[in-house]
Amino acid sequence: MWRLSSLAVALLLFGTGLAGCTAGRGQDDALVVWSLENQTDRVRATERILDRFTQQTGVAVRLVAVDENQFSQMIMSAAAAGRPPDVIGALPLTATWQLAGNELLDTGASQEIVDRLGASTFSSRALRLTRDGDRQLAVPSDGWAQILVYRKDLFAAAGLGTPDTYDRIRQAARVLNHDGMAGISIATSANDAATGQAFEGLATGNGCELVDGSGRIALDDGRCHSTFRFVEELITSYSPPGAQDLDSTRATYLAGRSAMIMWSSYLLDELGGLRSDAMPSCPQCQADPGFLAANSGVVGAIKGPDSDTAAQYGELTSWTVQVGAKRAEAVRLVEYMMGEQAYPEWLGMAPEGKIPVRRGTVTDPRRFTDAWEKMPAGVDSKRPLGEIYPPQTMRELRDSPDRFRRWGFDHRQGVLMGATLSEMPVGKAVESMLSGTRPDEAAGQAAADVRAIQTSLR
Structure with a gap:
């Protein structure tokens, strides 16, 4: 019921709330990344991260900020027109499973990324919620x-x-x-x-x-x-x-x-x-x-x-690689976003609502959770939650994805x-x-x- 005509696709892409911007050189063959983090400050923060990725890898990226309420129509329409994004970020659980049901996810790419990063570095519960049988649907990132x-x-x-x-x-x-x-x-x-x-x-x-x-x-x-x-x-x-x-x-x-x-x-x-x-x-x-x-x-x-x-109850958001994507570049980007350089900055956009489900690295298992507790939170004023709330409260938040x-x-x-x-x-x-x-x-x-x-x- 979500499939629309090519004309409707064009109207949706150019006549609604999608905001596109280019990181890097902006070639026509740039890696297309949709992000449901569409608030202005978070879009700019994501752009900065992607700019560094392009500088380090030479892979141009085009970022498209998508409103969550419009996402289902947008992705199904883009897929019907043969123009899906290569990567999607900040994707909620329900949307992840909807895409899986429509066979739009490269689950092999998600499994490859989790294996490279180390499955033991993730919350086991987060991996289970983003898994369908033997298919890893997505790479879980964070949640509220x-x-x-x-x-x-x-x-x-x-x-x-x-x-x-x-x-x-x-x-x-x-x-x-x-x-x-x-x-x-x-x-x-x-x-x-x-x-x-x-x-x-x-x-x-x-x-x-x-x-x-x-x-x-x-x-x-x-x-x-x-x-x-x-x-x-x-x-x-x-x-x-x-x-x-x-x-x-x-x-x-x-x-x-x-x-x-x-x-x-x-x-x-x-x-x-x-x-x-x-x-x-x-x-x-x-x-x-x-x-x-x-x-x-x-x-x-x-x-x-x-x-x-x-x-x-909690909401879990993930990174996904789409079927038909520029696979090697897409895998490289998601690994980068979940890695030591980019992941802390991604969490830092709103640490009160971005509790990490990748807790650290193989060699430093608490690297990201320890950094998260010190990240400034807030909108008009900034202060680490760990300075406001006691250790017991921070433990409740940090461990919540497991529950x-x-x-x-x-x-x-x-x-x-x-x-x-x-x-x-x-x-x-x-x-x-x-x-x-x-x-x-x-x-x-x-x-x-x-x-x-x-x-x-x-």
């Missing part, structure tokens, strides 16, 4: 972690334990939900991807799966019913009223009006006062801008009552996950509970919607 951030000062005063299980989260939300303070802020808007991400993070920690190993939709199984009931209690009894989204949940926590929040690790630079358009505004923050950062704890993996192990659990990918259902991402059946089910839909009914409706999506893909 979903975290539960909580007010350590309020927890200590109330004698509450770390909120790393359903029971402890529920107890803390109940105890601290009073006097203008919400117990917890979670995205609940049906149209916000953060709603599904928050639910999935809680669900995987309870052993709830969207689809099982046989391809059966499992959202209406007992463990998922338990998760829906837990989320319904949190959002209707201990959260701000009305549908919440990414911006409103963040604003509530930064204002000191929420005891807990589920957000991505991108929140950490904002808590530290490093972004002027999202500064901490709590009453204590007027005298001490660092108050919230100093008094916030971070939980990564969460465990539900129906599971033996805790789990954590990433994502629906579908372990069961080779990446294409289905991509389709559900655009339809957002879980987000719709979560928001419906705000208006009185019972949790079991919400679970049943979400399962029915996903089954319909699954049928449409056959």
Whole structure:
């Protein structure tokens, strides 16, 4: 359904948000690299890295910055026209598996790169999430972690334990939900991807799966019913009223009006006062801008009552080499981007959201993680996260990729996950509970919607 005509390809490539720029000599036969890091400062940083690659190798590179929301149409259209890029960077898991399902990835090249760099230098979990049977779909690079951030000062005063299980989260939300303070802020808007991400993070920690190993939709199984009931209690009894989204949940926590929040690790630079358009505004923050950062704890993996192990949601981005690419040059470029010269600079574009999954080299296994902790984070102000947060928080972030659990990918259902991402059946089910839909009914409706999506893909 994504395949368009050659005319549409031309319109998409030249009439939308793709921004192209050339590193090096700019010949017509330059290596074409698409990057989903399309913010202006990150495009410029990527250009600098690619310029050095060209200077060292003589390989000209043309960089094309692509908006993530347009990527699926762009790549399928370019492939249909016989003009795919040679390399793609910052590619999320869902998009990686979509390309694999359409046989657009040179998986042999990805395996070759991982072997040359050393598989032992990568997070084993990251390699597994980007692997389909015996095919290494992509070279995993970095990711952001979903975290539960909580007010350590309020927890200590109330004698509450770390909120790393359903029971402890529920107890803390109940105890601290009073006097203008919400117990917890979670995205609940049906149209916000953060709603599904928050639910999935809680669900995987309870052993709830969207689809099982046989391809059966499992959202209406007992463990998922338990998760829906837990989320319904949190959002209707201990959260701000009305549908919440990414911006409103963040604003509530930064204002000191929420005891807990589920957000991505991108929140950490904002808590530290490093972004002027999202500064901490709590009453204590007027005298001490660092108050919230100093008094916030971070939980990564969460465990539900129906599971033996805790789990954590996270997004993993990768480098891929496309079928039909200038293979030797493409492999050389990806190796360079994941190597000692370029990889730290790539991570440094936004270290709060670029947690390395290649931890070091064969001879120096912690080279990149140690460098990452010292990288300046932030937008309007810059400061290493390791100077703002304690070692325990940095360990939670550093080790989080090993705990990433994502629906579908372990069961080779990446294409289905991509389709559900655009339809957002879980987000719709979560928001419906705000208006009185019972949790079991919400679970049943979400399962029915996903089954319909699954049928449409056959």
